[in-house]
Amino acid sequence: MRAITLGPEGTYSHRATRAVADEIVFTESVTGIVKSVASGDIERGVIPIENSIEGSVTESLDALAECNVSVDLEIVTPIQHALLAQDHDFEVVASHAQALAQCRTYLDSEYPDREIETVSSTARGVERARNDSAVAAIGHPDTSGDDLQVLAEDIQDRSSNTTRFVVLVPREERSVSGGKTSLIIYPNTDYPGLLLELLEPFSERDISLSRIESRPSGERLGDYLFHIDIDTGLYEERTQQALSEIESIADSGWVCRLGSYDTKHVLY
Numbered sequence: 001m002r003a004i005t006l007g008p009e010g011t012y013s014h015r016a017t018r019a020v021a022d023e024i025v026f027t028e029s030v031t032g033i034v035k036s037v038a039s040g041d042i043e044r045g046v047i048p049i050e051n052s053i054e055g056s057v058t059e060s061l062d063a064l065a066e067c068n069v070s071v072d073l074e075i076v077t078p079i080q081h082a083l084l085a086q087d088h089d090f091e092v093v094a095s096h097a098q099a100l101a102q103c104r105t106y107l108d109s110e111y112p113d114r115e116i117e118t119v120s121s122t123a124r125g126v127e128r129a130r131n132d133s134a135v136a137a138i139g140h141p142d143t144s145g146d147d148l149q150v151l152a153e154d155i156q157d158r159s160s161n162t163t164r165f166v167v168l169v170p171r172e173e174r175s176v177s178g179g180k181t182s183l184i185i186y187p188n189t190d191y192p193g194l195l196l197e198l199l200e201p202f203s204e205r206d207i208s209l210s211r212i213e214s215r216p217s218g219e220r221l222g223d224y225l226f227h228i229d230i231d232t233g234l235y236e237e238r239t240q241q242a243l244s245e246i247e248s249i250a251d252s253g254w255v256c257r258l259g260s261y262d263t264k265h266v267l268y
């Protein structure tokens with residue numbers, strides 16, 4: 001099975017993808033991964049979606065809002081960051097925005113005067129550090145190779161740092177058989193109590209939400225898409241009933257069923 005994920009080699013996304021694919025290709029943007037799967041160029045895509053310290057990867061949520069791929073599996077994995085550099089005399093810390101945010105307290109207390117550089121992935125930051133002694137990277141300790149030192153390990157702000165990735169498949173392969181479901185609701189309207197109304201069909205059927213996140217629709221200020229994950233599968237009658245009720249409330253907009261899936265916990 002061929003899968004595309006965030007590269008270059010050595011990213012956390014790469015490590016997660018190894019659990020589901022034997023052939024892995026890389027690109028430098030989450031949007032590019034979603035596009036490759038939607039167009040049928042590559043069978044699977046793996047993107048980071050949410051982190052226990054830093055929250056949602058908004059680029060991922062926005063790319064999924066096109067609703068042209070499906071979620072087939074979620075991968076949950078602990079993340080332990082290391083600080084990597086040629087030596088201690090670095091001036092810049094380069095990494096993915098999520099990694100920098102997950103280590104904010106550490107950087108503020110240990111290296112308050114160093115410049116921060118956001119790059120497209122942790123592995124890209126490691127590459128920067130390998131090519132430039134003025135740069136340190138935050139990434140997985142195994143990416144240090146022969147030319148970088150691991151200056152510090154476990155530098156994330158909380159010892160428990162977990163990231164959730166999703167495995168994407170083309171829309172035609174959408175599964176209804178997993179135990180969790182991801183949805184996007186775009187009501188395209190606004191009135192007092194709208195969100196309450198949209199959530200009641202879940203509550204009435206004892207369906208628990210594991211996540212709700214609003215993202216701007218891009219249409220106008222104050223207009224939102226709601227990304228919702230629930231703890232039931234699309235194959236369940238109560239999920240179908242709740243969704244048809246929600247569809248009639250959101251009849252000026254749309255409801256996207258991204259798919260039902262199970263969870264794989266990956267330790268590496």
Ligand SMILES: O=C(O)C(=O)Cc1ccccc1
Binds near residue numbers: 006051079096123
């Ligand atoms: O840049 C990477 O290595 C990624 O895969 C994105 C990411 C960054 C930080 C934590 C989890 C995923």
